[in-house]
Amino acid sequence: MPTSSSPRIQHPGLAQKIMSAAEAAALIPAGANIGMSGFTGAGYPKQVPQALAARIEAEHAAGRPFQVNVWTGASTAPELDGALAKVNGIHQRLPFQSDPICRDKINAGEVHYLDIHLSHVAQHAWFGFLGPMQVAVVEVLGILPDGRLIPSAAVGNNKTWLEIADKVILEVNSLPPIEMEGMHDIYYGTAIPPRRQPIHLTQATERIGEPYLRVDPSKVIAVVQTHQRDRDTAFAKPDAVSNQIAAHIIDFLAHEVKVGRLPKNMLPLQSGVGNVANAVLTGLLDGPFDELLGFTEVLQDGMLELIKRGKMTAASATAISLSSEALKDFNEHIAFYRDRIVLRPQEISNHPELVRRLGVIAMNAMIEADIYGNINSTHVMGSAMMNGIGGSGDYARNGYLSFFVTPSVAKGGKVSCIVPMVSHVDHTEHDTQIIVTEQGLADLRGLSPRQRAQVIIDKCAHPDFRPLLQDYFDRARSKGAQHTPHILGEALSWHERCLATGSMLP
Known part of the structure; x- marks a missing residue:
């Protein structure tokens, strides 16, 4: 044997x-x-x-x-x-x-x-x-x-x-x-x-x-x-769009501290996977917050850097997924990080009751949002799966604050990430508090559907699509029920046009 x-x-x-x-x-x-x-x-x-x-x-x-x-x-x-x-x-x-x-x-x-x-x-x-x-x-x-x-x-x-x-x-x-x-x-x-x-x-x-x-x-x-290493997780350096999204979020969090809705060291942070999420965490390095805590699924480069620089005291996750450069630092300073990182089963890291109890601040990416705050995190044009919902729902519904973030446009400006009606719903308007693009931040707390729609159009839509969204919203309000105005024959026409022509622009 x-x-x-x-x-x-x-x-x-x-x-x-x-x-x-x-x-x-x-x-x-x-x-x-x-x-x-x-x-x-x-x-x-x-x-x-x-x-x-x-x-x-x-x-x-x-x-x-x-x-x-x-x-x-x-x-x-x-x-x-x-x-x-x-x-x-x-x-x-x-x-x-x-x-x-x-x-x-x-x-x-x-x-x-x-x-x-x-x-x-x-x-x-x-x-x-x-x-x-x-x-x-x-x-x-x-x-x-x-x-x-x-x-x-x-x-x-x-x-x-x-x-x-x-x-x-x-x-x-x-x-x-x-x-x-x-x-x-x-x-x-x-x-x-x-x-x-x-x-x-x-x-x-x-x-x-x-x-x-x-x-x-x-x-x-x-x-x-x-004797093999994990997948090399390469994160691009934050670009101008990611940095703008991060700046909007940090300004908002600073305001929440100022008005007394958050403590000075905030509440535990959850960040979804990807370059935008890492840009937000990177932006916190120069933010006005100290003694931060992490309670998340995956500890990535941005959170590791916060710990390294002393901005974050400690972090809890279920996995560590790092770029080659960050992994080298992690391995070289393993004793330092071992005292500051806790890895748990995902039935704990993603437990809805714990997310609510701890008051987690959740930040997750999306594919698109509609003017009423419904979020599509998974399906391109309503049918094609991208990756999956992951843990975003665990955190979004139960977090103290819940952000959904995306650039305002995709495919070189041909596709708007703010649309009249999402082509697939992963997170309903009831679970969405804050939507952020590089254009701005829409705080939806305490707003009715029609109020949300105007804020999302004004704050988050790209200028090339903002007049089109406003026109749709105005015409939808001209007839029919007015709680959540829609023109059903047009609600998904932007997606149909994109499938036919490659662009949502008329």
Whole structure:
């Protein structure tokens, strides 16, 4: 039997289960529900999914059908989503993805995609709504002598996968620094109704769990050793548009402090993924706020820099996803960051009641907003999936303040991101407080639909589209019910024109 050649695998029994990725992939049955680790390009298995893709390709070449259902924490990387999608190996995917090959398969109708609020995934799995999980494939940084697992750069749904899966395959990645040990806080106090108890978290970065994941060693059927880094998350430097959006938000937050609706150190910050989100966080470096706290899903470059510069005291997340430059700094100063970063399961990081209890300030991106404040975060032109809703709904509905941000136009100015009616609704007007583009900020709190419409048109629409929106709104108010005026025959005409001509402009 093989023995461990790595000091990271210290459990004698599990050391006897070391094998190649191909041997491990051979243990996964066709049609299996597979729980994969990974959250926004961090902590996903690297070798087993690629070996499984090679096996599926060979099976297809031999004329034998073979697909699996893939459940994760959030998006992964080309080695997982891309590899399996390329060989038509995915039948069903949930709850979030961002891979271009997988996206194409979804929009071609070749993959069944379940776009789920991230806070719902673990509980739906526990409730049995999604069916049984045959196999979990989870990346860890090490295995302790007693079988406990050192989590990796993403916790995500790993706790749940390890608990509910019939069988477990562990990928032990020796590349990330082992000094991350102790950064994690795995809470084992959750339960399903009617046995649920309150989660005793009252401060954004306090610890309520333990540093390690648990697994029943008898369920582990394979241990695969890897030495690979996570997906390189490249963030563009903030451009003029992103900087303008950030400036509007910072000015607004400063005003909220001034009038007494926020404390001087604000409230815990959540920031969605992407360049605009990072620009906002970068703008806070020179803002008037100190002793900030983070309570978010993914810790990116902007939040890491806030911690490094002493503007943010500490941050809680479920994953760390960094650019090469930021990752180098993280690895070189791991002891400093370990004392200031807490990584949790996403059933804690995205828990709606905790978001509301802590008073989180939520900032998330969108594809488009309509004049009444409905938000489309997921679908291009109403039908084509981009990535998914992710955790934006968890935070938007429950946050103390909720921002949705976007440039006012896309496709070189041909597409307006403020439209008469969104082509798909992810967040209704009832969950939208503040919309921000580079043109300005629309504070929708306490406004009726018609009041919201005028503020959004005046503050957020691009000048090329503002007169068109105003004309639509004025004509809609000339007849029909006046609570939320619409001209139904024209409400989606901008999208129809764009599909026909490539532009929303007449």
